[in-house]
Amino acid sequence: MKKYIWPSVKLTLFMVLVLAVLYPSLIAAVGKAAPGKGKGETLSVNGVVVGYENVGQRFTEDKYFNGRPSAVDYNAAGSAGSNKGISNPDYQKTVQERIDSFLAHNPGVQKEDIPAELVTASGSGLDPDISPAAAMIQVKRIAATRRLPEHRLQTLIADQTHRPLLGFAGPEKVNVLKLNIALDTLK
Structure with missing residues (x-):
């Protein structure tokens, strides 16, 4: 059972990093580059x-x-x-x-x-x-x-x-x- 828990924890942390930090940061940067600087x-x-x-x-x-x-x-x-x-x-x-x-x-x-x-x-x-x-x-x-x-x-x-x-x-x-x-x- 231990061999399944550690990979699951690593995958969860990786996905949190990607989906909660990197992806929103990328979208915010694209918005800031758009006309209106993301504010319309x-x-x-x-x-x-x-x-x-x-x-x-x-x-x-x-x-x-x-x-x-x-x-x-x-x-x-x-x-x-x-x-x-x-x-x-x-x-x-x-x-x-x-x-x-x-x-x-x-x-x-x-x-x-x-x-x-x-x-x-x-x-x-x-x-x-x-x-x-x-x-x-x-x-x-x-x-x-x-x-x-x-x-x-x-x-x-x-x-x-x-x-x-x-x-x-x-x-x-x-x-x-x-x-x-x-x-x-x-x-």
Whole structure:
């Protein structure tokens, strides 16, 4: 029995060293070498940090593009989905409330035209991006509120759209915070 205990203890100590010291140290070093030094990439306007590039934010004013709803109220410390299935009555009620709110703020839009991402939360609850179609459906509201021609907003969306990697890997997407920052710079 002794011949099995000592190798097991050595293996356990070795794995503790690798998995509890070396691996976390390596990941921390990679994070420090990344943009933002492992603390996330902040976006600033006139030297003032207005948000993080990879974390969704709430925009409630009609003069801004709305992002994807959050199941965690945009709290990055509590990143999570709601874990409620589409047949759950509470989930259905929440989605219906979001649909009703969207329709109230976007007259002329039909319920069936609303992209699902504008009324359903992402798995993390913090998704910073929407599809170009989700941005385009909000153009009429923002153009009317800001008294801008719709074609300027459509051009802005096209300029802010990130294309798929290599032209096919992933969907087209628009970062809502960056889009709203660019929107504020329009004259």
